[in-house]
Amino acid sequence: MRNFDNSKRIAIKIGTNTLSRAGAVDAAYIRSVARQVAQLIKAGREVVLITSGAIGMGAGKLGVTGTVRGIKVRQAYAAIGQPLLMTEYRKSFDKLGLTCAQVLLTAEVLNHRQTYLNLKNAIETLLKLGVVPVLNENDCVATDEIGSAFGDNDKLSALVASKLDADLLIMLSDIDALYDRNPRKYDDAKPIKAVYEITDEIIKSAGSRGSKFATGGMKSKIAAAQIAANAGCRIVLADGRVKDVITKIVAGDEIGTVFMPKRKLSNRLRWLLNSASAGTITIDDGAAAAVRKKKSLLPKGIKSVSGDFKSGDVVMLNNIAKAVTNFGSGELKLIIGKHSSEIKDVLGSGKKDVVATPENIVFLDY
Numbered sequence: 001m002r003n004f005d006n007s008k009r010i011a012i013k014i015g016t017n018t019l020s021r022a023g024a025v026d027a028a029y030i031r032s033v034a035r036q037v038a039q040l041i042k043a044g045r046e047v048v049l050i051t052s053g054a055i056g057m058g059a060g061k062l063g064v065t066g067t068v069r070g071i072k073v074r075q076a077y078a079a080i081g082q083p084l085l086m087t088e089y090r091k092s093f094d095k096l097g098l099t100c101a102q103v104l105l106t107a108e109v110l111n112h113r114q115t116y117l118n119l120k121n122a123i124e125t126l127l128k129l130g131v132v133p134v135l136n137e138n139d140c141v142a143t144d145e146i147g148s149a150f151g152d153n154d155k156l157s158a159l160v161a162s163k164l165d166a167d168l169l170i171m172l173s174d175i176d177a178l179y180d181r182n183p184r185k186y187d188d189a190k191p192i193k194a195v196y197e198i199t200d201e202i203i204k205s206a207g208s209r210g211s212k213f214a215t216g217g218m219k220s221k222i223a224a225a226q227i228a229a230n231a232g233c234r235i236v237l238a239d240g241r242v243k244d245v246i247t248k249i250v251a252g253d254e255i256g257t258v259f260m261p262k263r264k265l266s267n268r269l270r271w272l273l274n275s276a277s278a279g280t281i282t283i284d285d286g287a288a289a290a291v292r293k294k295k296s297l298l299p300k301g302i303k304s305v306s307g308d309f310k311s312g313d314v315v316m317l318n319n320i321a322k323a324v325t326n327f328g329s330g331e332l333k334l335i336i337g338k339h340s341s342e343i344k345d346v347l348g349s350g351k352k353d354v355v356a357t358p359e360n361i362v363f364l365d366y
């Protein structure tokens with residue numbers, strides 16, 4: 001039994017292949033999405049859409065059919081395709097008396113607390129105005145090379161759902177469900193209706209499957225489900241082409257796979273968990289055990305420091321946790337292995353006496 005009656009805020013992610021036909025936006029599909037979204041809004045829910053398709057539609061407009069490789073070309077195609085996408089969303093919502101708004105973001109925007117808060121305020125305001133925010137990655141400026149890209153909209157949608165405290169994330173694509181084994185290899189593979197815990201086995205079995213223009217495969221869907229689950233958000237993975245799929249999912253129909261959330265982490269710890277790290281502090285076993293027991297990280301337990309970071313940045317502790325460091329990498333190198341009381345002798349007074357406090361440390365397997 002699924003029941004989403006109390007899911008007030010719903011994020012819906014639509015993949016490139018789902019919303020397009022032969023390299024162009026499938027206007028009838030977008031109209032059906034808008035109609036279902038309008039019904040949800042009428043019923044008092046808030047909806048945030050996350051759309052893919054900019055790159056694919058840009059390529060289609062130029063008559064390109066092959067795989068789109070090369071960052072510059074993808075950026076250019078995204079710039080062509082994004083307005084084509086938005087035109088269809090706008091026309092469809094207009095007909096229903098609703099306004100939609102384009103919000104383009106990069107991973108950096110979510111990594112920095114101030115820009116993230118700006119984004120959150122803007123989206124909250126749009127929702128209050130009864131407007132449907134339509135989000136996509138700003139593919140024209142975000143590239144992996146400068147570390148500013150989400151990589152795929154699965155991750156973007158999960159981060160957005162997490163940061164906006166959405167109760168439900170619906171991921172519509174040509175992947176209809178999570179299976180107990182690879183359905184492309186095994187005819188008897190069975191779809192899994194509900195996942196209560198994303199185990200290592202599930203992560204390992206989720207091979208990747210991207211397509212010409214879309215980047216997300218099952219692997220990125222599982223990673224996304226993990227992010228959203230940490231935020232206490234349920235996720236439904238479903239075939240976007242099922243008739244009235246959004247309406248049916250919200251009504252509780254057992255379509256696709258539902259991922260049930262773990263306990264909800266605080267907003268701050270979720271931000272920390274989902275932020276990119278600027279470097280790594282390698283700590284010894286004693287320090288690792290201490291921070292697990294919710295003790296502060298002291299300079300004594302540090303073995304080495306890598307990367308170039310400032311105080312207040314997010315860093316990895318070995319590969320087990322993320323922390324906000326009270327010291328920059330240069331300062332840390334000077335106090336490695338020292339007793340806390342020696343910090344002021346080396347760095348002068350006015351400095352913190354621990355490297356990271358427990359409320360600023362989150363374990364990846366918390």
Ligand code: GLU
Binds near residue numbers: 016051053054137154
């Ligand atoms: N942001 C990309 C686009 O709009 C899609 C990324 C993805 O496929 O997940 O084309």
